[in-house]
Amino acid sequence: MVEAGRITQGAVLQARAQPVTQVRVAIILVILVGWELLAQSGLLYRDVVPSLGKIGMAVVTLLSDRDYYWNLGVTAAEIAAGLAIGGISGLLVGIVLGGSRLLGRAFEPYIYYLGPTPKIIFFPVMIMWFGVGSGSKIAMGVISCFFPIALSVAAGMRQIDKVLIRVGRSFRANAWQMVMKIYLPAMRHPVINGVRLGLGVALIGTLLAETRLSNQGIGFLIYQAYTLFDMPRMYAMLIVLFVIAIGANAIVGWLGGLHTLQRN
Amino acid sequence: MSAATLQRGSIAPALLGLGTLLVFIVLVEMLIRVGVINRYIVPLPSQIVMSFGRLVTEEDIFGRFRLTFFEALSAGALIAVVGVAIGILLYRVNLLRLACETWIAALASAPTVLMYPLFLVIFGRSAATIIMMGFVAGLPPVILKTLEGLSQTRRVLINVGRSFKLGPMQMFIKILFPAALPTIFVGLRLGLIFTLINVVGIEFLIQFGGLGQLINDLSERYDLPGTYGAICFVILVSVLFFITMERVERWLRPAE
Numbered sequence: 001m002v003e004a005g006r007i008t009q010g011a012v013l014q015a016r017a018q019p020v021t022q023v024r025v026a027i028i029l030v031i032l033v034g035w036e037l038l039a040q041s042g043l044l045y046r047d048v049v050p051s052l053g054k055i056g057m058a059v060v061t062l063l064s065d066r067d068y069y070w071n072l073g074v075t076a077a078e079i080a081a082g083l084a085i086g087g088i089s090g091l092l093v094g095i096v097l098g099g100s101r102l103l104g105r106a107f108e109p110y111i112y113y114l115g116p117t118p119k120i121i122f123f124p125v126m127i128m129w130f131g132v133g134s135g136s137k138i139a140m141g142v143i144s145c146f147f148p149i150a151l152s153v154a155a156g157m158r159q160i161d162k163v164l165i166r167v168g169r170s171f172r173a174n175a176w177q178m179v180m181k182i183y184l185p186a187m188r189h190p191v192i193n194g195v196r197l198g199l200g201v202a203l204i205g206t207l208l209a210e211t212r213l214s215n216q217g218i219g220f221l222i223y224q225a226y227t228l229f230d231m232p233r234m235y236a237m238l239i240v241l242f243v244i245a246i247g248a249n250a251i252v253g254w255l256g257g258l259h260t261l262q263r264n
Numbered sequence: 265m266s267a268a269t270l271q272r273g274s275i276a277p278a279l280l281g282l283g284t285l286l287v288f289i290v291l292v293e294m295l296i297r298v299g300v301i302n303r304y305i306v307p308l309p310s311q312i313v314m315s316f317g318r319l320v321t322e323e324d325i326f327g328r329f330r331l332t333f334f335e336a337l338s339a340g341a342l343i344a345v346v347g348v349a350i351g352i353l354l355y356r357v358n359l360l361r362l363a364c365e366t367w368i369a370a371l372a373s374a375p376t377v378l379m380y381p382l383f384l385v386i387f388g389r390s391a392a393t394i395i396m397m398g399f400v401a402g403l404p405p406v407i408l409k410t411l412e413g414l415s416q417t418r419r420v421l422i423n424v425g426r427s428f429k430l431g432p433m434q435m436f437i438k439i440l441f442p443a444a445l446p447t448i449f450v451g452l453r454l455g456l457i458f459t460l461i462n463v464v465g466i467e468f469l470i471q472f473g474g475l476g477q478l479i480n481d482l483s484e485r486y487d488l489p490g491t492y493g494a495i496c497f498v499i500l501v502s503v504l505f506f507i508t509m510e511r512v513e514r515w516l517r518p519a520e
Contacts, residue, residue, distance in 0.1 A: 019359055020359065020362045020363050023359055023360065023362075023363040024363045027363065027364070044386075048385055048386060102276070102277055102280065103280075104277075105277030105278075105281075106277040106278070106280040106281035106284070107281050107284070109281065110281065110285075113502075113503045113506055113507070114499065114503070116457045116461065116502065116506060117461070117498070117499050117502040117503070118460070118461040118462075118464040118465045118468075118476075118498065118502070120464075120465040120468055120469065121464060121465070121468055121476065121479050121495050121498055122495065123468070124479065124480070124483030124491055125483075125491070125492070125495070127483075128305050128488075129305060200373055200375070203375055204375045204377055204378070207375065207378055208377065208378070208465065208469065211378070211380075211381070211469065212468075212469055219378070222378060222381055223381055225381070226381035226382075226384065226385065229385070231385065234381060234382060235382070238378065238379060238382065241375065241378065242374045242375070245373070245374055245375050246370050246373060246374055249373045
């Protein structure tokens with residue numbers, strides 16, 4: 001009976017999914033055909049909208065270029081360093097502000113309102129402080145991801161069940177043990193959510209800084225393609241970058257169990 | 265901690281926060297004066313304060329602010345019209361919603377701002393590039409929140425509309441849209457924040473327009489107090505903008 005119910009439910013879901021897939025395929029086809037017609041029409045300047053074949057070739061060339069992977073490695077290392085420094089400092093600040101009512105009310109408004117300001121305007125200052133190399137790009141990653149992580153952790157700290165904190169104290173756990181055994185496991189979801197948001201903005205901060213002033217990294221390659229007017233290569237790099245960014249975002253969310261949280 | 269919670273409570277935390285900030289500024293001033301911090305990298309806070317007058321008279325910072333405001337407003341009007349229209353379309357055509365909602369959510373998390381060299385090629389080094397970049401960045405939250413607001417309209421309100429035999433258009437204008445307005449405004453607030461960030465950011469990157477270009481100009485002239493002063497001005501404008509948007513959102517939100 002239960003089995004029959006499951007089969008019926010599965011069949012209904014499949015039947016509902018089929019038209020959705022058809023609509024998705026239709027939308028993709030309309031966009032691709034529209035793009036190709038625009039490319040062939042000559043309405044826009046030559047190569048502003050390159051043909052799909054050229055973009056496809058550029059993606060293949062890009063993915064078989066060893067230089068691209070070296071630059072990808074540089075950018076990934078800068079983002080990872082920025083996320084590590086900004087993440088750890090955001091975590092510490094979040095724990096302190098979330099754990100103290102007075103400090104939270106005193107300093108959290110500053111983080112809350114500074115968080116959404118445009119970070120790229122700090123880049124000239126970061127260049128003066130850390131130079132034109134990777135240091136200033138890492139610093140951009142740090143100041144981008146610090147704010148969402150600190151705010152998520154502070155909010156997470158306040159949501160921890162008080163019983164868990166009392167259990168830790170009754171075991172006479174020291175500050176380090178409280179963080180590692182009670183706070184972090186109890187606020188896993190807000191922390192991962194903060195890291196997910198932080199990763200997104202650190203990626204943007206680092207790459208934008210690379211487009212502005214750099215001689216290495218993916219941002220530099222994108223801007224180089226613009227200055228050389230190599231449009232198929234620019235489209236190829238943006239496509240690959242979007243796939244990587246959306247994929248990384250989904251993986252971090254999945255690793256932190258956000259999918260189960262959302263389903264529940 | 266929500267903004268409302270942040271603003272409630274006694275004055276002591278606010279004084280602690282403000283006092284710490286003032287102590288920090290005075291400490292930086294002293295450390296620069298005694299030579300611990302290099303004054304050719306970090307200017308004296310007093311010099312930064314003094315530079316504001318120069319930014320107003322010589323750099324026409326308010327004129328540049330008007331330009332940035334106009335660009336953000338144009339992009340904001342676009343995201344409001346297009347975003348709400350797409351949200352309504354997706355609400356009406358369920359199949360389209362099922363097909364596209366996850367794509368729009370993915371687009372919201374994609375680093376669309378990196379498409380600015382592409383927009384530079386299409387629209388040139390002009391205000392159009394800045395407005396279009398602001399539009400692209402701010403659109404997804406408006407669509408998603410419009411859709412959410414319309415879908416979450418309470419059943420009883422729709423039943424009231426049906427009992428009055430309202431037509432589809434009347435139902436939308438009298439019931440669905442007013443009920444969804446607070447949620448739509450949440451999307452609009454988020455969208456406008458992304459738009460403002462992108463407008464100032466792109467101005468800085470393509471060296472065109474208002475406040476973003478001013479920061480770039482001042483830093484290239486190695487005018488350190490001016491650069492720091494202009495950055496402080498942009499932060500001040502952004503913070504005032506967020507506070508205003510939050511106040512409007514709270515005003516629109518129905519009493520619980």
